[in-house]
Amino acid sequence: MQATDDTSLPPGPFTRRQAEAVVALYHNVTIEDDQGTHFRLVIRDSEGTLIWRAWNFEVSAGEWLNRYLLSHGIPRD
Numbered sequence: 791m792q793a794t795d796d797t798s799l800p801p802g803p804f805t806r807r808q809a810e811a812v813v814a815l816y817h818n819v820t821i822e823d824d825q826g827t828h829f830r831l832v833i834r835d836s837e838g839t840l841i842w843r844a845w846n847f848e849v850s851a852g853e854w855l856n857r858y859l860l861s862h863g864i865p866r867d
Contacts, residue, residue, distance in 0.1 A: 798859070799852030804831075809846060812855075817864040833858050 799808055806821075809831050813819050816833075822843070823830045832843040833855065842858040844851035 798856045799831075801853040801856075802849055802851065803847045804852050806846070812859070815863075815866060816859065817866055819859070819863065831855055833862055835862065836864065 799812060806829070809821055809829070812831065813821060818834050818836065818841075820832050820834075821829050822832045823845075828845055828847050830843045830845050831851070833841040835841055841862045842854060844855055
């Protein structure tokens with residue numbers, strides 16, 4: 791599935807609202823290590839093995855998460 795501007799994250803840091811929108815679209819994406827103001831968005835494979843994770847405040851967080859969503863994201867029906 792190709793990510794579109796409506797479903798992809800910005801290339802840098804992202805908000806909780808943006809993260810929650812992505813979580814709603816994929817079976818294998820979750821919010822973890824939630825500290826309130828900062829958290830990690832995590833992509834796992836179908837067996838639960840970690841593929842990629844990034845803190846929401848990282849400089850290139852969205853860029854890398856978008857790449858892994860394209861190659862490893864499991865869309866919801």
